[in-house]
C-alpha cells in the first residue's frame with residue numbers, strides 16, 4: 468500500500484526526557500488515571516477539514532501547502548487518496564477517532580443525486596478503512612455554508628428552496644454518519660445568522676431554525692441513530708451575528724423551542740473567546756445545565772479577533788478544561804476533536820504531526836494535573852468553605868423557599884451588618900500554578 472507520509476514513523480510515548488520531536492512526552496495511551504486509560508479519558512479526534520483539506524489559503528493569499536495526496540487531477544481519485552492519507556495519519560498518530568463534514572470527504576457533483584452517489588463511494592471506502600484500522604467516527608456534520616447557495620444561510624435562509632436543500636443535505640449526512648457508526652452529529656450554524664437586521668426577519672429565521680432542528684430530531688429517530696446531537700456555539704464569523712452565539716444563548720433557544728432534551732453542546736475553545744468568555748466558562752455553563760457533550764479543542768490568539776483555530780498548547784487552559792470535564796464524570800459519546808490548523812508557513816507533513824503531538828501532550832498534562840487537583844480536593848474545599856454559611860439555618864430557609872422578604876428583613880434588623888470573608892483569588896491562583 469502506497470504511503471502518503473513515508474518519512475513519518477509510528478508516534479510513540481518516549482517520556483518527558485525524550486528529544487525526539489516525533490514522540491509523545493506525556494500522552495501514554497494506556498496509562499491509567501482515576502480508573503480509565505488516558506485514551507479513554509481524552510478520546511482524541513482528528514478533524515478532516517483543516518488537517519487534510521486546509522492548504523494555507525487566507526483572505527490575502529493563495530494556498531501555500533502542497534500535499535502528495537492532492538496531486539491527482541481526478542476529483543474522486545483525489546478524494547480517495549485523501550481518505551487513505553487520513554487513515555494513515557490517524558494510525559501513525561495513534562488517535563482513535565475522526566470527524567468530518569460531508570463535503571470534506573467527497574466533492575460535490577453537478578446535482579444532489581450525483582453528489583450523494585459520490586459520497587456513497589467514499590463512505591464505502593471509509594467503512595473499510597475504519598474496519599481495517601479500528602479508528603472510529605466521533606461525529607459527522609454537514610457543510611451548508613461554503614457553497615454560494617448558502618450565502619444567506621441554510622435553515623435561516625430567506626428562501627424555502629435553500630432550506631429544503633440544506634434539509635436534504637443533513638438527511639444524507641445523518642445517514643452516512645449512522646452508517647459509519649458515528650457517536651454524534653454536530654450542528655454548527657455556519658451562516659445561520661445575519662449581516663444586517665435591515666433585511667432580516669429575526670423571529671421568522673429563529674422559528675425556521677427550530678423547525679429544521681425538530682426535523683433533524685425526527686429523522687434521527689426514524690433512522691435509529693443512537694448518537695448524540697450537538698449544537699456548537701459560535702458568536703460571529705462568517706456572519707456578524709450568529710444565532711447560536713454562546714452556550715447560554717443556545718440553551719435559551721433550545722428551551723424556548725422544546726428541543727433541550729434532544730441536544731448537547733460541542734464547546735469550542737476559540738468560539739468561547741470570540742464570545743467574550745473563557746473556554747472554562749463555556750464548559751462550566753454547559754456542565755451546570757446538563758448540556759456538556761463534546762469539545763472542539765483549539766485556541767485563538769490574544770491579539771487577533773477572529774477564529775485562528777490554533778492548536779492548543781496552553782497548560783493552564785487544558786488543566787482547567789480537564790478539571791471540569793473529569794469532575795463532571797468525563798466524556799460519554801464526546802471527545803476532544805482538534806478543530807485546528809497549522810499556520811500557513813508550516814508547509815511540511817511533519818508540521819501536521821508536530822501540531823497534533825503537542826496538542827495531545829498538552830491535554831495529557833492537563834488530564835494529569837486535573838486528576839491531582841481533584842484527588843486533593845483543592846477547589847472543592849475552597850468552594851465548600853466559601854459557601855459554608857448556606858448550611859446555616861438562614862441559608863437553608865432561603866434555599867428551601869421558606870424565607871420571605873419580610874423574614875429576611877427581620878433577620879437583618881436583628882443581626883445587623885454581615886461579616887465579610889476574603890475570596891482568596893490570588894491564593895487559589897498560586898495553588899493552581901503549583902499543580903501545573
Ligand code: XUL
Pocket residue numbers: 568608609653655699701735763774806
Ligand atoms: C467553525 C467550526 C466548524 C465546526 C463544524 O468555526 O468550528 O468547523 O466545528 O462545522
Ligand code: CO
Pocket residue numbers: 655699735763806
Ligand atoms: Co468547531
